[in-house]
Amino acid sequence: MTTTKPVALVTGASSGIRKAATLALDNADVGANGAAEEISxxxxxxxxxxxxxxxxxxxxxxxPRMREQGGGRIVNVSSVGGFVPNPFMAVYVSTKHAVEGYSESLDHEVREHGVRVLRVQPGPVNTPFDANVAQADAQLEVYAHQRGVFEDVMRESMRGGEAATDVKPKSRYLAGSTAARVAVLRRVAPARFFDRGVRKLNRMTG
Structure with a gap:
Protein backbone atom coordinates (compact mmCIF):
# COMPACT_ATOMS: atom_id res chain seq x y z
CA MET A 1 0.00 0.00 0.00
CA THR A 2 1.33 3.42 -0.94
CA THR A 3 -0.84 6.30 0.13
CA THR A 4 -1.10 9.49 2.11
CA LYS A 5 -4.87 9.09 2.69
CA PRO A 6 -6.22 8.83 6.24
CA VAL A 7 -6.19 5.31 7.65
CA ALA A 8 -9.99 5.16 7.84
CA LEU A 9 -10.30 5.74 4.10
CA VAL A 10 -7.70 3.13 3.25
CA THR A 11 -9.15 0.39 5.45
CA GLY A 12 -12.77 1.07 4.55
CA ALA A 13 -14.14 2.78 7.65
CA SER A 14 -12.97 3.71 11.10
CA SER A 15 -15.73 1.54 12.60
CA GLY A 16 -14.10 -1.47 10.96
CA ILE A 17 -10.89 -0.71 12.79
CA ARG A 18 -12.71 -0.51 16.12
CA LYS A 19 -14.53 -3.84 15.68
CA ALA A 20 -11.44 -6.02 15.42
CA ALA A 21 -7.75 -5.28 15.39
CA THR A 22 -5.58 -8.27 16.26
CA LEU A 23 -3.03 -7.83 13.49
CA ALA A 24 -1.93 -4.71 11.61
CA LEU A 25 0.65 -4.95 8.84
CA ASP A 26 2.17 -1.71 7.58
CA ASN A 27 3.87 -2.16 4.24
CA ALA A 28 3.44 1.39 2.92
CA ASP A 29 6.61 2.19 1.04
CA VAL A 30 7.88 4.70 -1.49
CA GLY A 31 11.46 5.46 -2.43
CA ALA A 32 13.53 8.25 -3.88
CA ASN A 33 16.79 7.38 -5.62
CA GLY A 34 19.55 9.92 -5.96
CA ALA A 35 22.22 11.69 -3.99
CA ALA A 36 20.94 13.47 -0.90
CA GLU A 37 21.85 16.82 -2.46
CA GLU A 38 19.67 16.04 -5.46
CA ILE A 39 16.44 15.49 -3.51
CA SER A 40 14.44 18.58 -2.64
CA PRO A 64 -6.75 1.80 21.17
CA ARG A 65 -8.70 -1.30 20.15
CA MET A 66 -5.69 -3.57 20.70
CA ARG A 67 -5.22 -2.21 24.20
CA GLU A 68 -8.91 -2.58 24.99
CA GLN A 69 -8.95 -6.24 23.98
CA GLY A 70 -5.68 -6.94 25.77
CA GLY A 71 -3.61 -8.00 22.79
CA GLY A 72 -2.58 -7.47 19.21
CA ARG A 73 0.38 -7.39 16.89
CA ILE A 74 1.67 -4.59 14.70
CA VAL A 75 4.13 -5.66 12.01
CA ASN A 76 6.05 -2.84 10.37
CA VAL A 77 8.01 -3.57 7.22
CA SER A 78 11.33 -1.81 7.56
CA SER A 79 14.43 -2.61 5.49
CA VAL A 80 18.04 -3.64 5.72
CA GLY A 81 18.47 0.09 5.08
CA GLY A 82 17.10 0.64 8.56
CA PHE A 83 20.42 -0.34 10.10
CA VAL A 84 23.04 0.10 7.34
CA PRO A 85 23.88 3.02 5.04
CA ASN A 86 22.98 2.92 1.36
CA PRO A 87 24.52 5.60 -0.87
CA PHE A 88 22.10 7.30 -3.27
CA MET A 89 19.17 6.24 -1.09
CA ALA A 90 19.83 8.59 1.83
CA VAL A 91 16.26 9.88 2.15
CA TYR A 92 14.70 6.40 1.90
CA VAL A 93 17.21 4.98 4.35
CA SER A 94 16.46 7.85 6.75
CA THR A 95 12.78 6.87 6.77
CA LYS A 96 13.68 3.28 7.56
CA HIS A 97 15.95 4.34 10.42
CA ALA A 98 12.96 6.29 11.72
CA VAL A 99 10.71 3.23 11.40
CA GLU A 100 13.25 1.17 13.33
CA GLY A 101 13.52 3.64 16.20
CA TYR A 102 9.78 4.27 16.37
CA SER A 103 8.83 0.59 16.25
CA GLU A 104 11.36 -0.58 18.81
CA SER A 105 10.50 2.22 21.25
CA LEU A 106 6.75 1.69 20.79
CA ASP A 107 7.12 -2.03 21.41
CA HIS A 108 8.38 -1.29 24.91
CA GLU A 109 5.53 1.15 25.56
CA VAL A 110 2.69 -1.23 24.67
CA ARG A 111 4.04 -4.64 25.61
CA GLU A 112 2.45 -4.52 29.08
CA HIS A 113 -0.92 -4.20 27.32
CA GLY A 114 -0.38 -7.45 25.41
CA VAL A 115 0.56 -5.68 22.18
CA ARG A 116 3.79 -6.35 20.29
CA VAL A 117 5.33 -4.16 17.60
CA LEU A 118 7.61 -6.15 15.32
CA ARG A 119 9.84 -5.30 12.38
CA VAL A 120 10.49 -7.17 9.15
CA GLN A 121 13.77 -6.13 7.52
CA PRO A 122 14.02 -7.31 3.90
CA GLY A 123 17.13 -6.93 1.82
CA PRO A 124 17.06 -6.29 -1.94
CA VAL A 125 14.29 -8.41 -3.44
CA ASN A 126 12.61 -8.51 -6.82
CA THR A 127 9.21 -6.94 -6.09
CA PRO A 128 6.97 -4.27 -7.65
CA PHE A 129 8.57 -1.75 -5.23
CA ASP A 130 10.47 -0.24 -8.19
CA ALA A 131 7.19 1.20 -9.43
CA ASN A 132 7.05 3.29 -6.23
CA VAL A 133 10.57 4.69 -6.56
CA ALA A 134 10.94 8.25 -7.81
CA GLN A 135 14.13 9.65 -9.23
CA ALA A 136 15.65 12.69 -7.57
CA ASP A 137 13.84 15.84 -8.64
CA ALA A 138 16.95 18.07 -8.72
CA GLN A 139 19.59 15.92 -10.41
CA LEU A 140 23.15 17.23 -10.67
CA GLU A 141 25.64 16.25 -13.35
CA VAL A 142 28.39 15.78 -10.78
CA TYR A 143 26.56 12.70 -9.44
CA ALA A 144 25.41 11.30 -12.79
CA HIS A 145 28.08 8.59 -13.19
CA GLN A 146 27.89 7.19 -9.67
CA ARG A 147 24.09 7.37 -9.73
CA GLY A 148 24.17 5.16 -12.82
CA VAL A 149 26.50 2.71 -11.08
CA PHE A 150 24.12 2.59 -8.12
CA GLU A 151 21.20 1.75 -10.41
CA ASP A 152 23.21 -1.09 -11.98
CA VAL A 153 24.11 -2.47 -8.54
CA MET A 154 20.47 -2.41 -7.46
CA ARG A 155 19.27 -4.18 -10.62
CA GLU A 156 21.85 -6.94 -10.14
CA SER A 157 21.02 -7.39 -6.45
CA MET A 158 17.34 -7.94 -7.22
CA ARG A 159 17.80 -10.89 -9.59
CA GLY A 160 16.99 -13.98 -8.73
CA GLY A 161 5.03 -14.34 7.61
CA GLU A 162 6.56 -15.60 10.71
CA ALA A 163 6.14 -12.20 12.40
CA ALA A 164 2.38 -12.52 12.35
CA THR A 165 2.17 -16.01 13.86
CA ASP A 166 5.14 -16.71 16.19
CA VAL A 167 3.98 -17.59 19.69
CA LYS A 168 7.09 -15.97 21.12
CA PRO A 169 7.78 -13.22 18.59
CA LYS A 170 11.20 -11.76 17.99
CA SER A 171 11.43 -7.98 17.81
CA ARG A 172 12.75 -8.19 14.24
CA TYR A 173 12.69 -10.62 11.33
CA LEU A 174 15.34 -10.50 8.60
CA ALA A 175 13.96 -11.33 5.16
CA GLY A 176 16.34 -12.73 2.57
CA SER A 177 19.93 -13.96 2.65
CA THR A 178 21.40 -10.53 1.88
CA ALA A 179 19.70 -8.95 4.90
CA ALA A 180 20.96 -11.76 7.15
CA ARG A 181 24.57 -11.46 5.94
CA VAL A 182 24.59 -7.67 6.24
CA ALA A 183 23.13 -7.83 9.75
CA VAL A 184 25.93 -10.15 10.88
CA LEU A 185 28.61 -7.99 9.30
CA ARG A 186 27.15 -4.84 10.83
CA ARG A 187 27.28 -6.49 14.25
CA VAL A 188 30.73 -8.11 14.18
CA ALA A 189 32.86 -6.27 11.60
CA PRO A 190 35.06 -3.34 12.67
CA ALA A 191 33.56 -0.01 11.57
CA ARG A 192 36.36 0.72 9.11
CA PHE A 193 36.02 -2.71 7.50
CA PHE A 194 32.25 -2.38 7.20
CA ASP A 195 32.61 1.10 5.71
CA ARG A 196 34.99 -0.24 3.05
CA GLY A 197 32.53 -3.05 2.33
CA VAL A 198 29.70 -0.60 1.70
CA ARG A 199 31.85 1.37 -0.73
CA LYS A 200 33.05 -1.77 -2.50
CA LEU A 201 29.51 -3.09 -2.87
CA ASN A 202 28.44 0.20 -4.41
CA ARG A 203 31.58 0.40 -6.60
CA MET A 204 32.72 3.67 -5.06
CA THR A 205 36.35 4.79 -4.93
CA GLY A 206 38.22 6.37 -2.05
Whole structure:
Protein backbone atom coordinates (compact mmCIF):
# COMPACT_ATOMS: atom_id res chain seq x y z
CA MET A 1 0.00 0.00 0.00
CA THR A 2 1.33 3.42 -0.94
CA THR A 3 -0.84 6.30 0.13
CA THR A 4 -1.10 9.49 2.11
CA LYS A 5 -4.87 9.09 2.69
CA PRO A 6 -6.22 8.83 6.24
CA VAL A 7 -6.19 5.31 7.65
CA ALA A 8 -9.99 5.16 7.84
CA LEU A 9 -10.30 5.74 4.10
CA VAL A 10 -7.70 3.13 3.25
CA THR A 11 -9.15 0.39 5.45
CA GLY A 12 -12.77 1.07 4.55
CA ALA A 13 -14.14 2.78 7.65
CA SER A 14 -12.97 3.71 11.10
CA SER A 15 -15.73 1.54 12.60
CA GLY A 16 -14.10 -1.47 10.96
CA ILE A 17 -10.89 -0.71 12.79
CA ARG A 18 -12.71 -0.51 16.12
CA LYS A 19 -14.53 -3.84 15.68
CA ALA A 20 -11.44 -6.02 15.42
CA ALA A 21 -7.75 -5.28 15.39
CA THR A 22 -5.58 -8.27 16.26
CA LEU A 23 -3.03 -7.83 13.49
CA ALA A 24 -1.93 -4.71 11.61
CA LEU A 25 0.65 -4.95 8.84
CA ASP A 26 2.17 -1.71 7.58
CA ASN A 27 3.87 -2.16 4.24
CA ALA A 28 3.44 1.39 2.92
CA ASP A 29 6.61 2.19 1.04
CA VAL A 30 7.88 4.70 -1.49
CA GLY A 31 11.46 5.46 -2.43
CA ALA A 32 13.53 8.25 -3.88
CA ASN A 33 16.79 7.38 -5.62
CA GLY A 34 19.55 9.92 -5.96
CA ALA A 35 22.22 11.69 -3.99
CA ALA A 36 20.94 13.47 -0.90
CA GLU A 37 21.85 16.82 -2.46
CA GLU A 38 19.67 16.04 -5.46
CA ILE A 39 16.44 15.49 -3.51
CA SER A 40 14.44 18.58 -2.64
CA UNK A 41 12.86 19.11 0.77
CA UNK A 42 9.41 18.74 -0.80
CA UNK A 43 10.29 15.38 -2.33
CA UNK A 44 11.82 14.17 0.92
CA UNK A 45 8.70 15.28 2.77
CA UNK A 46 6.50 13.18 0.48
CA UNK A 47 8.61 10.08 1.13
CA UNK A 48 8.51 10.64 4.89
CA UNK A 49 4.75 11.21 4.79
CA UNK A 50 4.13 7.71 3.43
CA UNK A 51 6.95 5.71 5.01
CA UNK A 52 6.97 7.27 8.47
CA UNK A 53 3.94 9.45 9.19
CA UNK A 54 1.58 7.06 7.39
CA UNK A 55 2.84 4.26 9.62
CA UNK A 56 2.32 6.45 12.69
CA UNK A 57 -1.23 7.29 11.62
CA UNK A 58 -2.08 3.62 11.18
CA UNK A 59 -0.55 2.76 14.55
CA UNK A 60 -2.61 5.39 16.36
CA UNK A 61 -5.75 4.13 14.63
CA UNK A 62 -5.41 0.49 15.71
CA UNK A 63 -3.71 0.75 19.10
CA PRO A 64 -6.75 1.80 21.17
CA ARG A 65 -8.70 -1.30 20.15
CA MET A 66 -5.69 -3.57 20.70
CA ARG A 67 -5.22 -2.21 24.20
CA GLU A 68 -8.91 -2.58 24.99
CA GLN A 69 -8.95 -6.24 23.98
CA GLY A 70 -5.68 -6.94 25.77
CA GLY A 71 -3.61 -8.00 22.79
CA GLY A 72 -2.58 -7.47 19.21
CA ARG A 73 0.38 -7.39 16.89
CA ILE A 74 1.67 -4.59 14.70
CA VAL A 75 4.13 -5.66 12.01
CA ASN A 76 6.05 -2.84 10.37
CA VAL A 77 8.01 -3.57 7.22
CA SER A 78 11.33 -1.81 7.56
CA SER A 79 14.43 -2.61 5.49
CA VAL A 80 18.04 -3.64 5.72
CA GLY A 81 18.47 0.09 5.08
CA GLY A 82 17.10 0.64 8.56
CA PHE A 83 20.42 -0.34 10.10
CA VAL A 84 23.04 0.10 7.34
CA PRO A 85 23.88 3.02 5.04
CA ASN A 86 22.98 2.92 1.36
CA PRO A 87 24.52 5.60 -0.87
CA PHE A 88 22.10 7.30 -3.27
CA MET A 89 19.17 6.24 -1.09
CA ALA A 90 19.83 8.59 1.83
CA VAL A 91 16.26 9.88 2.15
CA TYR A 92 14.70 6.40 1.90
CA VAL A 93 17.21 4.98 4.35
CA SER A 94 16.46 7.85 6.75
CA THR A 95 12.78 6.87 6.77
CA LYS A 96 13.68 3.28 7.56
CA HIS A 97 15.95 4.34 10.42
CA ALA A 98 12.96 6.29 11.72
CA VAL A 99 10.71 3.23 11.40
CA GLU A 100 13.25 1.17 13.33
CA GLY A 101 13.52 3.64 16.20
CA TYR A 102 9.78 4.27 16.37
CA SER A 103 8.83 0.59 16.25
CA GLU A 104 11.36 -0.58 18.81
CA SER A 105 10.50 2.22 21.25
CA LEU A 106 6.75 1.69 20.79
CA ASP A 107 7.12 -2.03 21.41
CA HIS A 108 8.38 -1.29 24.91
CA GLU A 109 5.53 1.15 25.56
CA VAL A 110 2.69 -1.23 24.67
CA ARG A 111 4.04 -4.64 25.61
CA GLU A 112 2.45 -4.52 29.08
CA HIS A 113 -0.92 -4.20 27.32
CA GLY A 114 -0.38 -7.45 25.41
CA VAL A 115 0.56 -5.68 22.18
CA ARG A 116 3.79 -6.35 20.29
CA VAL A 117 5.33 -4.16 17.60
CA LEU A 118 7.61 -6.15 15.32
CA ARG A 119 9.84 -5.30 12.38
CA VAL A 120 10.49 -7.17 9.15
CA GLN A 121 13.77 -6.13 7.52
CA PRO A 122 14.02 -7.31 3.90
CA GLY A 123 17.13 -6.93 1.82
CA PRO A 124 17.06 -6.29 -1.94
CA VAL A 125 14.29 -8.41 -3.44
CA ASN A 126 12.61 -8.51 -6.82
CA THR A 127 9.21 -6.94 -6.09
CA PRO A 128 6.97 -4.27 -7.65
CA PHE A 129 8.57 -1.75 -5.23
CA ASP A 130 10.47 -0.24 -8.19
CA ALA A 131 7.19 1.20 -9.43
CA ASN A 132 7.05 3.29 -6.23
CA VAL A 133 10.57 4.69 -6.56
CA ALA A 134 10.94 8.25 -7.81
CA GLN A 135 14.13 9.65 -9.23
CA ALA A 136 15.65 12.69 -7.57
CA ASP A 137 13.84 15.84 -8.64
CA ALA A 138 16.95 18.07 -8.72
CA GLN A 139 19.59 15.92 -10.41
CA LEU A 140 23.15 17.23 -10.67
CA GLU A 141 25.64 16.25 -13.35
CA VAL A 142 28.39 15.78 -10.78
CA TYR A 143 26.56 12.70 -9.44
CA ALA A 144 25.41 11.30 -12.79
CA HIS A 145 28.08 8.59 -13.19
CA GLN A 146 27.89 7.19 -9.67
CA ARG A 147 24.09 7.37 -9.73
CA GLY A 148 24.17 5.16 -12.82
CA VAL A 149 26.50 2.71 -11.08
CA PHE A 150 24.12 2.59 -8.12
CA GLU A 151 21.20 1.75 -10.41
CA ASP A 152 23.21 -1.09 -11.98
CA VAL A 153 24.11 -2.47 -8.54
CA MET A 154 20.47 -2.41 -7.46
CA ARG A 155 19.27 -4.18 -10.62
CA GLU A 156 21.85 -6.94 -10.14
CA SER A 157 21.02 -7.39 -6.45
CA MET A 158 17.34 -7.94 -7.22
CA ARG A 159 17.80 -10.89 -9.59
CA GLY A 160 16.99 -13.98 -8.73
CA GLY A 161 5.03 -14.34 7.61
CA GLU A 162 6.56 -15.60 10.71
CA ALA A 163 6.14 -12.20 12.40
CA ALA A 164 2.38 -12.52 12.35
CA THR A 165 2.17 -16.01 13.86
CA ASP A 166 5.14 -16.71 16.19
CA VAL A 167 3.98 -17.59 19.69
CA LYS A 168 7.09 -15.97 21.12
CA PRO A 169 7.78 -13.22 18.59
CA LYS A 170 11.20 -11.76 17.99
CA SER A 171 11.43 -7.98 17.81
CA ARG A 172 12.75 -8.19 14.24
CA TYR A 173 12.69 -10.62 11.33
CA LEU A 174 15.34 -10.50 8.60
CA ALA A 175 13.96 -11.33 5.16
CA GLY A 176 16.34 -12.73 2.57
CA SER A 177 19.93 -13.96 2.65
CA THR A 178 21.40 -10.53 1.88
CA ALA A 179 19.70 -8.95 4.90
CA ALA A 180 20.96 -11.76 7.15
CA ARG A 181 24.57 -11.46 5.94
CA VAL A 182 24.59 -7.67 6.24
CA ALA A 183 23.13 -7.83 9.75
CA VAL A 184 25.93 -10.15 10.88
CA LEU A 185 28.61 -7.99 9.30
CA ARG A 186 27.15 -4.84 10.83
CA ARG A 187 27.28 -6.49 14.25
CA VAL A 188 30.73 -8.11 14.18
CA ALA A 189 32.86 -6.27 11.60
CA PRO A 190 35.06 -3.34 12.67
CA ALA A 191 33.56 -0.01 11.57
CA ARG A 192 36.36 0.72 9.11
CA PHE A 193 36.02 -2.71 7.50
CA PHE A 194 32.25 -2.38 7.20
CA ASP A 195 32.61 1.10 5.71
CA ARG A 196 34.99 -0.24 3.05
CA GLY A 197 32.53 -3.05 2.33
CA VAL A 198 29.70 -0.60 1.70
CA ARG A 199 31.85 1.37 -0.73
CA LYS A 200 33.05 -1.77 -2.50
CA LEU A 201 29.51 -3.09 -2.87
CA ASN A 202 28.44 0.20 -4.41
CA ARG A 203 31.58 0.40 -6.60
CA MET A 204 32.72 3.67 -5.06
CA THR A 205 36.35 4.79 -4.93
CA GLY A 206 38.22 6.37 -2.05
Missing amino acids: ADQARRVFDVNVFGLMRMTRAVL
